Amino acid sequence: MSLSCNVMKDIYVLYNDNALSNKTRDEVNEHLKECADCRGYYDEMRRLLVSRRHTAHTPRISEPDYSAVAKKLRRDKIRCEIIRNAATAAALTACVLVTAHVLKSENKE
Numbered sequence: 001m002s003l004s005c006n007v008m009k010d011i012y013v014l015y016n017d018n019a020l021s022n023k024t025r026d027e028v029n030e031h032l033k034e035c036a037d038c039r040g041y042y043d044e045m046r047r048l049l050v051s052r053r054h055t056a057h058t059p060r061i062s063e064p065d066y067s068a069v070a071k072k073l074r075r076d077k078i079r080c081e082i083i084r085n086a087a088t089a090a091a092l093t094a095c096v097l098v099t100a101h102v103l104k105s106e107n108k109e
């Protein structure tokens with residue numbers, strides 16, 4: 001029995017977790033050998049899982065979760081930047097509007 005690429009994509013997570021029966025695992029191995037598409041997909045998926053797992057496995061009891069703190073700080077920093085940029089944009093817009101208004105009323109005189 002040969003599995004389709006769609007089915008393969010559904011079970012790669014299980015494959016990666018070693019949660020498949022030997023028979024299914026062999027079929028996945030076979031498919032990966034033959035299908036470059038799925039090989040690329042599986043490599044990419046494994047890379048994502050590994051990086052996610054790496055974050056999830058940061059010890060939380062023995063030491064503070066610096067990555068989460070760093071992430072929060074980064075998020076706050078980005079939020080600050082967005083607010084600052086918005087404020088700058090608003091101030092610039094106000095300046096332009098005031099200047100335009102002043103120029104317009106000067107032209108009228």
Ligand SMILES: [Zn+2]
Binds near residue numbers: 005031035
């Ligand atoms: Zn495939």
